[in-house]
Amino acid sequence: MSFIVGSGLTRYGRHEGRTSLDLMTEAATGALADAALARQDIDGVLCGYSTTMPHLMLATVFAEHFGLHPRYAQCVQMGGATGLGLVMLAHHLVRSGAARRILVVAGENRMTGQSRDSVVQVLAQVGHPVYEVPLGASIPAYYGLVASRYMRAFGNSERDFAALAVLMRQHALRHEGAQFRTPITEEEVLASRPIATPLKLLDCCATADGACAVVVSAEPTGANAVRVLGAAQHHNAQHISAMDDLTQLGAGACTARALQSAGRKLADVEYAGIYDSFTITLTMLLEEIGLAPRGRAGQWAREGRFGREGAVPLNLHGGLLSYGHCGVAGAMAHLAEAHLQLTGRAGERQAPRAGLTLLHADGGVLSSHVSVVLEKA
Amino acid sequence: MSDAQPTSEIDTRLHYQRCGACGHAWYFRRDFCPACGDTAPQALAASGAGRLYAATLVHRAPSEEFKALVPYAIVLADMGEGFRVMGHGEPGLALDTPVRCELRGIAGRLIPFFVKDHYAS
Numbered sequence: 001m002s003f004i005v006g007s008g009l010t011r012y013g014r015h016e017g018r019t020s021l022d023l024m025t026e027a028a029t030g031a032l033a034d035a036a037l038a039r040q041d042i043d044g045v046l047c048g049y050s051t052t053m054p055h056l057m058l059a060t061v062f063a064e065h066f067g068l069h070p071r072y073a074q075c076v077q078m079g080g081a082t083g084l085g086l087v088m089l090a091h092h093l094v095r096s097g098a099a100r101r102i103l104v105v106a107g108e109n110r111m112t113g114q115s116r117d118s119v120v121q122v123l124a125q126v127g128h129p130v131y132e133v134p135l136g137a138s139i140p141a142y143y144g145l146v147a148s149r150y151m152r153a154f155g156n157s158e159r160d161f162a163a164l165a166v167l168m169r170q171h172a173l174r175h176e177g178a179q180f181r182t183p184i185t186e187e188e189v190l191a192s193r194p195i196a197t198p199l200k201l202l203d204c205c206a207t208a209d210g211a212c213a214v215v216v217s218a219e220p221t222g223a224n225a226v227r228v229l230g231a232a233q234h235h236n237a238q239h240i241s242a243m244d245d246l247t248q249l250g251a252g253a254c255t256a257r258a259l260q261s262a263g264r265k266l267a268d269v270e271y272a273g274i275y276d277s278f279t280i281t282l283t284m285l286l287e288e289i290g291l292a293p294r295g296r297a298g299q300w301a302r303e304g305r306f307g308r309e310g311a312v313p314l315n316l317h318g319g320l321l322s323y324g325h326c327g328v329a330g331a332m333a334h335l336a337e338a339h340l341q342l343t344g345r346a347g348e349r350q351a352p353r354a355g356l357t358l359l360h361a362d363g364g365v366l367s368s369h370v371s372v373v374l375e376k377a
Numbered sequence: 378m379s380d381a382q383p384t385s386e387i388d389t390r391l392h393y394q395r396c397g398a399c400g401h402a403w404y405f406r407r408d409f410c411p412a413c414g415d416t417a418p419q420a421l422a423a424s425g426a427g428r429l430y431a432a433t434l435v436h437r438a439p440s441e442e443f444k445a446l447v448p449y450a451i452v453l454a455d456m457g458e459g460f461r462v463m464g465h466g467e468p469g470l471a472l473d474t475p476v477r478c479e480l481r482g483i484a485g486r487l488i489p490f491f492v493k494d495h496y497a498s
Contacts, residue, residue, distance in 0.1 A: 135451060135464065136442070138437070138439035140435075140437070194434070195436055196435045198433075240463075241463045242404075
């Protein structure tokens with residue numbers, strides 16, 4: 001058993017002049033305050049990576065900078081799945097007794113710390129360096145390929161994808177920390193400029209600066225504890241050229257194992273935080289996990305099933321598509337929002353019935369998957 | 378007229394590997410079979426015949442050398458020999474239709490390029 005006892009989340013967007021360590025510090029400070037813990041209470045540090053501050057030992061660098069003396073510290077690299085991978089690792093470390101209160105922190109100035117071309121090039125390295133990257137393929141191109149196959153298999157339309165971009169924007173309107181807070185329509189998504197068909201600009205998340213942190217503890221200390229009930233991973237081939245079937249990702253089996261380890265069923269889920277790097281990503285994950293039938297995620301979004309008062313409220317902070325995406329911390333914002341929802345502190349975003357929570361993220365091009373199940377303590 | 382033969386020819390055939398022990402075929406070159414571990418895989422030239430598995434038209438290039446080429450189609454094709462390849466393709470190729478692969482010089486490299494196979498069914 002482990003507990004998330006505090007979370008800290010910065011505004012996502014432009015943070016001119018602030019470094020990865022600056023942003024991580026802000027989030028870590030917030031998480032400690034939320035948990036009512038001091039630096040000396042923390043005995044473990046888990047970090048991801050920062051593309052603007054590549055380092056062999058970022059966890060130790062951050063611990064020194066922030067003023068921590070952990071008995072356990074390490075970094076994890078799983079692309080977009082890193083944030084939930086860190087929480088899963090913290091859960092197991094706490095249960096094993098290797099540490100009792102672990103600060104999980106990630107952040108970077110991905111937007112202002114480098115040129116956009118540099119971001120695109122760094123991220124394209126997710127592809128194969130010999131057989132994919134030299135073709136001029138990019139991350140949106142990989143997801144465009146996946147989308148073409150998925151649409152053929154299950155009949156989703158570009159308008160169905162657009163409905164999910166609209167939903168994430170609607171949710172972001174209620175969060176002052178979100179990067180994008182101007183309402184959009186399906187027509188505007190469809191008319192936005194093409195990036196890699198069928199994906200258009202508003203089907204893709206943008207790049208942000210920002211950071212997020214949580215404290216994972218062996219005990220439910222403080223006033224804001226939620227229980228980590230279970231977690232699971234699934235890994236496909238790294239490269240989409242080497243994946244057998246681009247319409248079967250293993251995400252469904254992964255969440256099923258996480259729910260099983262939690263002793264719960266999918267039908268029990270009352271809040272969901274699902275990775276949404278592109279509208280196709282969110283579509284595939286929702287449909288494979290079983291939170292929407294195949295081909296119907298967009299329609300279900302239009303019908304309000306994923307809204308604040310719907311059957312399964314989804315990414316009520318706005319997700320990567322509208323709250324923003326700053327690397328490892330991107331998917332951790334889903335976790336921070338779930339923490340607020342489960343502790344009844346989400347203000348005007350608060351879902352009336354946010355109980356059992358399912359989080360799922362993927363890294364690479366749907367390559368690595370992590371699911372985490374939370375509930376009220 | 379000289380009857381001299383060209384001293385070197387660029388091989389424009391697509392190559393893959395097959396395991397003599399278990400029969401597995403794959404594209405990313407290795408000196409062992411990733412399915413069974415056999416250490417004597419064969420390097421073979423593919424027929425070039427395949428079927429289009431996925432396709433996207435890229436409008437925003439990731440690097441300077443590809444910016445002049447946009448929009449260009451990136452595709453995945455399943456080859457007749459049982460392996461999958463990413464390459465460029467003719468724009469507008471429909472999924473699941475027969476395609477034919479040849480290596481073409483694009484952005485300074487020989488890369489797989491897929492065209493519609495009008496003679497396959």
